[in-house]
Amino acid sequence: MAKRVLIVDDAVFMRNMIKDIFSQGDFEIVGEAANGIEAVERYRELKPDLTTMDIVMPFKSGIEATKEIIAEDANAVIIMCSALGQESLVMEAIEAGAADFIVKPFKGEDVLAVVRKVLGGGGAS
């Protein structure tokens, strides 16, 4: 069964790019969110198998959103979409329960490799 994916990023550009990457595998994009507040709401509503989470977003950061989502659903599988220079934030997210991370600019195959790893490996550590 196709894995259900929620994409969180404040840039439409990035969301489209990530969507394209997922179109290469057995995934279904079930929702998108453009900020941390929407991310938590959409997660609650959709309970996706996988969430990609941007870090720097308006209203609520991806870190805060990750913490809130994990607090509600310890099995949530969240992949942080980070940029160079955000290592400490990524570690904070991982401490909070994020499963893994990718670093922008990313290539499709690398994203899918991380995704396969976290989904295959049973999710968050």
Place this chain on the structure above:
Amino acid sequence: MDPQKYKALFVSESREILSSFQNELLKFERQEAGREPIDALFRAAHSLKGMAAAMSYTGFADLAHAMEDLADHGRRTGTLPTEAVDLMLEGRDRLSALLDEVEANDEVSFDTEELIGRVRQQQRALEVPLGADAASAPAPKSASAHAPEPPISGANLTRVAVRFSPDSPAPQVRAFMLHRQLAQRAEVVELSPSLDELKAGRFPDRTLVLTVRVAPDKLDALLAQARVGTDVEQVDDLGPPQRRRIDQPSGEPEIGEAQRTVRVRTEILDEFIDSVGELLRARDRLRAVSEQLDLPELNEIADELVVLTKDLHERVMSARMTPLSLLTERLPRVVRDLARNSGRPVELSVEGADIELDRALLDELHAAVLHIVRNAVDHGHEEAEARAAVDKPAALSLVVRATRDRDHVLIEVEDDGRGIDPARLRARAVEVGLLDEARAQALSDPDAIELICAPGFSTAEQVTEVSGRGVGMDAVRSTVERLGGDLQIRSELGQGTRFTLRLPLTMAIIGVMLVESGDAVFAIPTNRVSHARDFTPAQLTSSCGESLVRIEGELLPFFDLGALLGNSDAAGPVEGTVVLVKDTSGVAAVRVDRIAGLQEVVVKPLGSPLASVDFLAGAALLADGRPTFVLDVSKLVRQEAAAA
């Protein structure tokens, strides 16, 4: 994936991100609205960096990155000096120009190194005093110890050094994750660098040294489990990042209900208007046919269609409404630059930016409003001593105010500068041969001030003069009038000047009077028509070679629409109708064969070469499908005056 297919989205979204950039920056510089502006700037630069990197626009991404770092400094310290703000603005302008290039060309060389260098230099200069403590603080001593002596002894302690791939873009995070995984399966008694050091970005040689309490033969299996994926590295990029911890945005405003919006190109909205216009005409034809046939059922459908199209029309029009802020948010930057360049401070305030106008109107108005604002600062601003002498504050007060007046909007640009001197304008008008001395002296002060909008009134040398507001004001006036509005100027010497632009909320549909001359039908905007009278040639007279017509005891400039079109009768104008048209500078009489009725039409701008025909304001399709031209009344009136 093919980045080219993302180009259009990249350009449009980057533009959108950049559009608010400079106002946020100026807000931050003025210390308005707390942390939000600088947080927004940081996010903007950060997003641009990520998007450009994904497109492999390295020079663009690097510039955005340098700006992000400068913004980050602003976030941490709560302030940026003027030079840094200048650089941020320069960076913003460069990014904006690069977007134009990206849009227009397939290959763009992003020549940003020099600017990046200056931004980085600025940032370093700022970091020194602040970062001095941190930089000179001794690094924790264990940080660089690749192979410290075993601090702990005991059974089953195993030490391993794990080196991470140089390809890893964030090896310390991978190290952090490895530790985390190991720690869930065994006791990690020693770790170098420590978790805190990893978090702080200290990870020498990408090597993690661990001492784990585990039976030696179990270690490999344990590592294999924990290492799944942690060495698997993606992404080409490199370079051990050494940035400080970035705080998360905080103090966010309420989002309320999420706005569900889609972005639509304005041309699509224009096409909607066209289609709706066509639909209105088709509806009118159906209506006429149904009345002829008098079939009750068809009549009913026609009636329903009338209601539906009216509704559709209103919705499409409302979709085109755009807040004035689209225009006013560009003003702070312009005013800041003007004030910086002239060395004279300006206090800008904008009121009523939430008032909505038709998008097409806004686009046209932009240049006009900028022009008035520029003139106010360039020419209305007195020397500091002059202001001080009359107890005015040092900064020129510049107010841009929008208010609604039924179906019109008033945009006022008001300053408290030196005002316009009517005496100088009169003298100037005589000098350039616009008026003779007697006529100039006969002008009232308000009429003399209106002279600044006369075509050809201003010259380059005047720019530096006190009364040099004339530059391009005629263009401002004709823009406003073409949009179906008018321009008023009030000025008190020594007190200031107020320009008032009065505009319809939408330009797309205006009421016109249709007039016929020969075979042709022309349209005159009804807001320009004062009244109409029967005409006979006997009413004609002339003075100084100017044709005048006597109407109800008054002599008015006269011209024949047919003559203007080159169809003049050798015998001179024959009987017909005169339409009295007005603009702010007076009334004129236009002879036509007859008045053909009133109608609402969609006015379209004229393309070349018709656009250069002076007395045409645009074209429109009539309800029966015939095209017509809309007359530019002000031009007619003034052409007549100029010909005199």
